[in-house]
Amino acid sequence: MLSHKDNERVTRVGEGTPMGKxxxxxxxxxxxxxxxxxxxxxxxxxxLGERLVAYRNQEGKVGLLGEFCPHRGTSLTxxxxxxxxxxxxxxxxxxxxxxxxxxxxxxxxxxxxRDKIKQKSYPVHEAGGLVWTYMGEPERMPAPxxxxxxxxxxxxxxxxxxxQECNYxxxxxxxxxxxxxxxxxxxxxxxxxxxGALSTELGINPSxxxxxxxxxxLTVQETTYGFRNMFVGQADADNAFILEAPILMPSFAYxxxxxxxxxxxHAYVPIDDYTTWSYDVHFTLDRPLxxxxxxxxxGLWVDEQHRKIYNKSNNYKQDRELMKNGNFSGIIGISNxxxxxxxxxxxxxxxxxxxxGTSDVGVIALRRMVLKGIKRVEEGExxxxxxxxxxxERIYSEGVxxxxxxxxxxxxxxxxxxxxxxxxxSGAVETR
Numbered sequence: 401m402l403s404h405k406d407n408e409r410v411t412r413v414g415e416g417t418p419m420g421k422x423x424x425x426x427x428x429x430x431x432x433x434x435x436x437x438x439x440x441x442x443x444x445x446x447x448l449g450e451r452l453v454a455y456r457n458q459e460g461k462v463g464l465l466g467e468f469c470p471h472r473g474t475s476l477t478x479x480x481x482x483x484x485x486x487x488x489x490x491x492x493x494x495x496x497x498x499x500x501x502x503x504x505x506x507x508x509x510x511x512x513x514r515d516k517i518k519q520k521s522y523p524v525h526e527a528g529g530l531v532w533t534y535m536g537e538p539e540r541m542p543a544p545x546x547x548x549x550x551x552x553x554x555x556x557x558x559x560x561x562x563x564q565e566c567n568y569x570x571x572x573x574x575x576x577x578x579x580x581x582x583x584x585x586x587x588x589x590x591x592x593x594x595x596g597a598l599s600t601e602l603g604i605n606p607s608x609x610x611x612x613x614x615x616x617x618l619t620v621q622e623t624t625y626g627f628r629n630m631f632v633g634q635a636d637a638d639n640a641f642i643l644e645a646p647i648l649m650p651s652f653a654y655x656x657x658x659x660x661x662x663x664x665x666h667a668y669v670p671i672d673d674y675t676t677w678s679y680d681v682h683f684t685l686d687r688p689l690x691x692x693x694x695x696x697x698x699g700l701w702v703d704e705q706h707r708k709i710y711n712k713s714n715n716y717k718q719d720r721e722l723m724k725n726g727n728f729s730g731i732i733g734i735s736n737x738x739x740x741x742x743x744x745x746x747x748x749x750x751x752x753x754x755x756x757g758t759s760d761v762g763v764i765a766l767r768r769m770v771l772k773g774i775k776r777v778e779e780g781e782x783x784x785x786x787x788x789x790x791x792x793e794r795i796y797s798e799g800v801x802x803x804x805x806x807x808x809x810x811x812x813x814x815x816x817x818x819x820x821x822x823x824x825x826s827g828a829v830e831t832r
Contacts, residue, residue, distance in 0.1 A: 401752055401755070402752060404750075407750065407752060410767060410770050410771060411568075413568070413672070413673060414448065414449040415448065415450065418777070418778065422650060422774050423535075424535045425650070426534075426785075426786070427542065428447065428532060428667075429667050430454065430524065430532060431443060431445055431454055433526055433531055436455055438456050440481060442477050443477075446672065447535065448535065449673070452466060452467055452522070453466070453476045453477050453479070453486070454531070455497075457485060457497055458482070461497050462497060463495075463496065464522045464531075465497075466499075466521070469488040470517055471493050472491070474488050476495075480494075484502045484503040485497065485502050492504070492505040492506060498521050499520060499521030500518060500519075501514040504517070522535050523541065527546075528547065528557065529559040532545055542786045542788065545792070548685070548793050548796050549683040550793075552684075555689065557681065557683045557689060558682045559679065560680045560700070561677060561680075562706050562735075562739075563675065563702075563708070564675065564677075564739060564743060565712060566674070566676065566742055566745060566749075567674060567749070568668045568669065569651075570742045570745055570749050572651050572653065572766065573763050573766060574738055574741065575666055576653065577762060578759070579759040581611070582604075583729075584728065584729050584737045585603040585604045585727075585734050586604060586606065586611060586727060587600075587602040587603040587606065587728075588606065588727055603727040610633070612633075612634070613634050613641060614633075616633035616634075618630070618631060618759055618761050618762065620647075620765040621809075624784075624787060625784070625790055625792065625795060626647045626648045626769060627647050629647055630642070630643065630645075630812075631645075635801045638803060639802060639803055639804060640802055640803070640804050640808070640811070641799070642808050642812045644798050644799065646797060648795070649769070649785040650773070650783075650785075651668040652667050652668075653666045654666075654797040655797060662690075662694060663682070663797065664682055664797075665680075665681040680735065698735040699735055699737075700736055708736070708739065710731075710732070710736055711743075712744075716740040719731075790818070794815065795818070
């Protein structure tokens, strides 16, 4: 469990908070590229408790600005997207994508007042179907994100965004909790396999290694980008099944990949302390993605605001009859099952009241990593994962089957480029 003080430190993300400062050290997904079109309507954006507005100007360049006009405070989400930039409908003050005031028609022609006005703006970078932003100190801005999936063609990638009604951390913790898959995601009967997915909208097949492995080894291994979340279970009498899931700061994760499954990346970006944007990126490296298969696997249906149709207000459409012969949870869809268990905890779970067990090694490691990152920022150091020499484009999840007598670190070794400097001298660091 965490103390109440530490729980506050790792969950509060507003400007000036310890966790807020840590998040502002990284590039974060801000919205989907498709949500803004050239010359189209502005998009309200809220990140880390800040109310912002995004727009794509008539030339196609994206800007992310403070929401409220510096003149009288009218929201620029109502603004006109014209040749001058984003113009406030109240008095016509307009701002370009960098926040410079380009027009001030309410002032005399000879006035240079507009030269003194600068609207808050954050740098943006488009990659992988997302618009990313950096909200930290300009002089400490790292290189834009370069992940294995960001340069893939759209045929090999599917990006989805969904609103979650809880703090980012309990969603991220659920991501690294291997043991919940054998319960929350369990399908009670074998399902037809579809290319690219070993599970369907009902959940994970009962023959899946995450379900059949009894008393698996759950452990983590520190890396330069965060840590590897490891699962070592029984494949058969002679072989072990080894799953690896890279966990990246500040709130990213690759889902463990089994056999021929498609790859899956998650980013959990705080809207504020109590709500989160979850981004799911399904991708393949060597063939087109089966988009419809992955939509079925997720089991999420959302409205135009990316909010779930099955949600807290209707108990996620939980079906007690489905529990008898369909799946363990009575809820359709793996992603919907995850949302149900994390949102039902409340907006911010009180971790001082928990009773953690041996299967929570990943959760414990995650919290330690986040607290370590907060401390580094407070001491003026670079937090984990921002070393420019880390080849982030080589990070992805892997799964292997190996003879039981081979240690898992040999069967699924950490790539040399991700071994922490201290471990290069004395062997990889492992936390049990």
